[in-house]
Amino acid sequence: MSERIGAVPATYMGEGSGPRAWLLTTDHKRVAWLYLVALTVFFFLGGAMAVLIRVELATPAGDLVSDDAYDRLFSIHGIIMVWFFLVPSIPATLGNFLLPLMIGARDLAFPRLNLASWYVFIFGSGFTLYSVIAGGVDTGWTFYTPFSTMFSNSYVSAAAFGVFIVGFSTIMTGINFIVTVHKLRAPGLTWFRLPIFVWTMYATALVMVLATPVLAASLILIVLERVFGIGVFDPGLGGDPLLFQHLFWFYSHPAVYIMILPGMGVVSEILPCFSRRPLFGYTAVALSSMAIAIFGFLVWGHHMFVSGQSAYAGLVFSFLSYCVAIPSAIKVFNWSLTLRKGEIAFETSMLYALGFLGLFTFGGLAGLFLAALAVDVHVHDTYFVVAHFHYIMVGGMVTAFMAGIHFWWPKITGRMYSETWGRIAAIVTFLGFNLTFFPQYVLGFLGMPRRYHAYPPEFAFWHILSSAGAVVLALGYLMPLFSLGWSLFRGPRAPDNPWRATGLEWKTTSPPPPHNFDETPVVDGPPYRYPLAEDGA
Amino acid sequence: MSGAVESEAFRDAERERQADAFGMWIFIGSEAMLFGAVMLVYLTARMAHPEGFGEASSRLSLLLGTVNTAVLITSSLAMALADLLVKLGRRRAAAWALAATALLGLAFLAVKGVEYADEVREGLAPVLGLPFAFEGADPRGAQLFFELYFASTGLHAAHLIGGLAAIATVLATWRRSTDAACLRRTRAVGLYWHFVDIVWVFLFPLLYLVHR
Numbered sequence: 229m230s231e232r233i234g235a236v237p238a239t240y241m242g243e244g245s246g247p248r249a250w251l252l253t254t255d256h257k258r259v260a261w262l263y264l265v266a267l268t269v270f271f272f273l274g275g276a277m278a279v280l281i282r283v284e285l286a287t288p289a290g291d292l293v294s295d296d297a298y299d300r301l302f303s304i305h306g307i308i309m310v311w312f313f314l315v316p317s318i319p320a321t322l323g324n325f326l327l328p329l330m331i332g333a334r335d336l337a338f339p340r341l342n343l344a345s346w347y348v349f350i351f352g353s354g355f356t357l358y359s360v361i362a363g364g365v366d367t368g369w370t371f372y373t374p375f376s377t378m379f380s381n382s383y384v385s386a387a388a389f390g391v392f393i394v395g396f397s398t399i400m401t402g403i404n405f406i407v408t409v410h411k412l413r414a415p416g417l418t419w420f421r422l423p424i425f426v427w428t429m430y431a432t433a434l435v436m437v438l439a440t441p442v443l444a445a446s447l448i449l450i451v452l453e454r455v456f457g458i459g460v461f462d463p464g465l466g467g468d469p470l471l472f473q474h475l476f477w478f479y480s481h482p483a484v485y486i487m488i489l490p491g492m493g494v495v496s497e498i499l500p501c502f503s504r505r506p507l508f509g510y511t512a513v514a515l516s517s518m519a520i521a522i523f524g525f526l527v528w529g530h531h532m533f534v535s536g537q538s539a540y541a542g543l544v545f546s547f548l549s550y551c552v553a554i555p556s557a558i559k560v561f562n563w564s565l566t567l568r569k570g571e572i573a574f575e576t577s578m579l580y581a582l583g584f585l586g587l588f589t590f591g592g593l594a595g596l597f598l599a600a601l602a603v604d605v606h607v608h609d610t611y612f613v614v615a616h617f618h619y620i621m622v623g624g625m626v627t628a629f630m631a632g633i634h635f636w637w638p639k640i641t642g643r644m645y646s647e648t649w650g651r652i653a654a655i656v657t658f659l660g661f662n663l664t665f666f667p668q669y670v671l672g673f674l675g676m677p678r679r680y681h682a683y684p685p686e687f688a689f690w691h692i693l694s695s696a697g698a699v700v701l702a703l704g705y706l707m708p709l710f711s712l713g714w715s716l717f718r719g720p721r722a723p724d725n726p727w728r729a730t731g732l733e734w735k736t737t738s739p740p741p742p743h744n745f746d747e748t749p750v751v752d753g754p755p756y757r758y759p760l761a762e763d764g765a
Numbered sequence: 766m767s768g769a770v771e772s773e774a775f776r777d778a779e780r781e782r783q784a785d786a787f788g789m790w791i792f793i794g795s796e797a798m799l800f801g802a803v804m805l806v807y808l809t810a811r812m813a814h815p816e817g818f819g820e821a822s823s824r825l826s827l828l829l830g831t832v833n834t835a836v837l838i839t840s841s842l843a844m845a846l847a848d849l850l851v852k853l854g855r856r857r858a859a860a861w862a863l864a865a866t867a868l869l870g871l872a873f874l875a876v877k878g879v880e881y882a883d884e885v886r887e888g889l890a891p892v893l894g895l896p897f898a899f900e901g902a903d904p905r906g907a908q909l910f911f912e913l914y915f916a917s918t919g920l921h922a923a924h925l926i927g928g929l930a931a932i933a934t935v936l937a938t939w940r941r942s943t944d945a946a947c948l949r950r951t952r953a954v955g956l957y958w959h960f961v962d963i964v965w966v967f968l969f970p971l972l973y974l975v976h977r
Contacts, residue, residue, distance in 0.1 A: 254773075328774070335774035337784045403791045411784040412774060437791055441799035449806065449916070456892045458912040460806055465912075466817075466905040471809055475802055743773070 239642065239739045254339035255742060257640075260325035262346045267321060268709070270312040270353065275705065277305035282664075282698035285691045290682035298681035299366035300382065306369030311391050312353045314625055315483060318490035319401055319436075320349075322632045323429045325640060327405060329733035329740060330423050332414025332749040337407040345400035352393030359386035368679065370480070373461035373472040377453045385454045388447045395440045395447075398486075402436030405429050414732065416751035420511065423731055423755045427514045428493030431521040435482045435489075439525070443479035446472055473535055477528035485524040488588070488620055489517055491628030492559055495581040498635050499563050501729040502578035503570025504763060506756040509562040516555035523552040533604045542601055549599035553592065560589050571759075575727070576650030580631030583658045584624055591619025594669065609679075612672025615665045623661050630657070630708060637712060638722030642739040645715035649707060657704030663697025730757055771946060778945040785949050789956045796924070800964050803920060807913045807971060810906075817906020821899070822975035824889060825914070826880055830973040833876045834965065840869030841962045844955045851944075851951045859951065860939050866958065867932045870925055877922055881915075890915065914972055921968060924961045931957065 240257045243249065250258055281301055284292040293301065324342065328335055336342050359365060365387040367376040376384050409430045413422075450472070452458040459465025461472045500507045507513060529537060529545030563585055572578070594616040597603050607613060638644055667690040672678075676687050683691065725734040736745050775781040811818045847862035884890050891897035891908045892915050899907040935950045942950070 333774060335772070337772065337774055338788060339772055339774060399792075399795050403788050403795070406791050407784050407788040408774075410787060411780060437795045438798050441795050442802045445799050445802035445806070452916060457894065458892060458916055459909065460810060460913065460916075466810070466814060466909040468809065468813065471806060475806070478802075748776075 300364030356390030424496035587623025615668035643719035660700030814906025817903030
């Protein structure tokens with residue numbers, strides 16, 4: 229705790245409070261808040277769609293919504309969750325807030341670009357929401373051709389165009405992060421002294437900058453085909469519908485790493501802190517993030533094993549998909565060894581981080597099943613795939629997001645929240661998640677295809693389990709909304725470093741002053757120097 | 766020095782200039798992936814329809830395409846001069862060089878417009894429901910060629926217009942800006958302009974020189 233006497237210290241939150249001061253801010257910490265509010269809205273919007281889906285699937289008959297409405301429900305659930313929540317989630321909120329703090333900078337390199345990225349995001353996502361209100365999209369989040377270009381009579385162009393615009397926002401964030409890490413590190417902060425969170429943000433930003441434009445190209449070609457009749461994906465016009473899948477997955481597989489790398493960064497900060505141990509194998513963890521970013525570009529074909537691509541291409545993509553599991557496994561082993569002989573404290577964010585560790589591992593191992601050519605043919609487009617990516621995206625990334633929000637909440641808001649309610653929510657989320665998605669592995673293996681609103685009665689048992697789990701899971705996500713919301717106004721004041729954590733962000737006040745540090749910090753050693761001297765170890 | 770920085774994140778102007786140029790390089794990397802994807806689509810279609818693409822390509826105006834290539838490369842020369850002049854502190858001359866760059870860019874767009882108009886008149890524009898007629902061995906391949914021709918040159922033209930807007934913005938604030946700011950912006954805009962030029966250097970042989 230710093231010695232504050234009398235006057236309240238200046239914080240970024242006190243710098244003007246009208247809508248103008250927030251909506252025209254270039255302070256990275258306030259832009260992070262703008263994103264946090266927008267993303268929370270999208271998360272619960274997408275979540276509401278998921279609840280409707282699970283309610284429909286609680287009975288074998290398609291009785292709540294029509295098949296057409298069901299297609300629209302899961303499409304918009306996917307589009308919102310992938311592009312308007314998962315891709316920006318940790319980078320645009322925690323990354324925006326913490327990246328400059330962690331490297332001892334006053335702001336991101338391009339503060340105005342940062343604010344502009346939020347407006348582009350709002351404009352693009354609003355455009356897509358318009359398409360939902362106007363009548364919806366029934367292509368699924370993948371916009372597969374030729375269905376999306378030739379047959380779908382839903383609002384594909386508007387939805388795709390909105391996602392295209394949001395892509396620019398992603399690229400803006402990516403450029404900002406890369407330049408910031410290169411050019412604004414504090415004196416003494418060499419690359420191998422960076423916290424892993426910064427490494428993962430850097431790797432994520434690289435993927436954002438290099439993969440998103442390919443998505444832009446493929447989506448704009450869909451819009452051109454629908455609006456102007458340019459038929460590159462239309463076999464009737466001499467085009468090739470499979471080409472879309474290649475372009476789409478060239479983006480969307482790396483985008484999976486946009487969605488998981490930041491989560492890996494978050495738990496790499498939390499696990500050492502709450503086990504009072506330095507991160508095991510720092511260099512390997514740092515470099516494995518880069519390896520994931522690079523290998524992630526070479527595995528897109530594993531989404532296309534049954535598409536009719538050549539068997540040799542399938543073999544190579546299968547092999548490379550196993551290779552990309554290696555850096556992920558390196559991380560899991562290093563996280564586990566960090567816990568060894570640690571003094572583990574089960575604070576809320578630690579519970580979430582441990583949940584991440586288990587769920588990510590479980591989902592990742594299922595990924596190895598899917599990387600195997602023959603197994604993939606059996607479970608392709610079944611609930612097995614649905615369960616796999618929800619274990620990574622929800623069990624992994626959303627859990628890590630919750631972990632990070634709880635870990636840095638005192639720094640962001642200057643308030644403490646109720647540990648008791650936080651821990652209960654973390655456990656409820658973990659149980660609810662497994663109850664929702666584990667049955668889907670079984671369903672998939674039994675042959676239940678994805679994207680159907682009705683199913684034979686023999687699948688009912690597992691579907692009912694899954695729907696019941698969704699209710700628990702929804703409760704788990706609503707609890708923090710209230711407990712954190714309450715703490716924002718009523719929570720006790722947070723000290724500068726409530727978790728006795730290392731890292732430059734804990735050296736400044738909670739919440740930080742407008743320019744982060746009163747004087748530029750100087751770094752003289754590696755990160756994660758646990759246990760601290762004051763721990764009495 | 767500290768008065769010369771624009772973004773509060775930086776403490777000195779030289780660091781900010783490096784960061785701006787570096788940021789532009791990253792953006793160019795991203796743009797290269799965008800055009801790379803479009804060219805990949807083009808090449809895939811061309812492998813499927815070698816005959817149609819060859820025939821269709823020979824209907825483009827090689828003369829206007831060549832003139833435009835020369836115009837655009839000359840505009841890059843003017844941009845390089847602007848960069849040099851501003852570094853030497855000759856800001857007035859540099860502003861003229863930037864204006865010349867922009868004028869050559871406009872000339873490129875004008876010639877491109879003439880080409881588009883000719884192609885529409887000859888019934889070679891299979892977009893927006895315009896009439897399209899092509900006599901040859903593979904009219905479907907030819908149609909795909911023209912679709913991709915309009916898509917890729919249109920995308921390039923949109924980027925060129927973006928570059929013109931950037932130059933106009935730099936010139937509009939030229940007199941009020943510090944030397945450091947002028948240098949930083951000219952560098953960044955210049956990098957972008959050269960990139961758009963290089964994209965054309967790839968598009969020109971891909972589109973105009975298929976069977977020559």
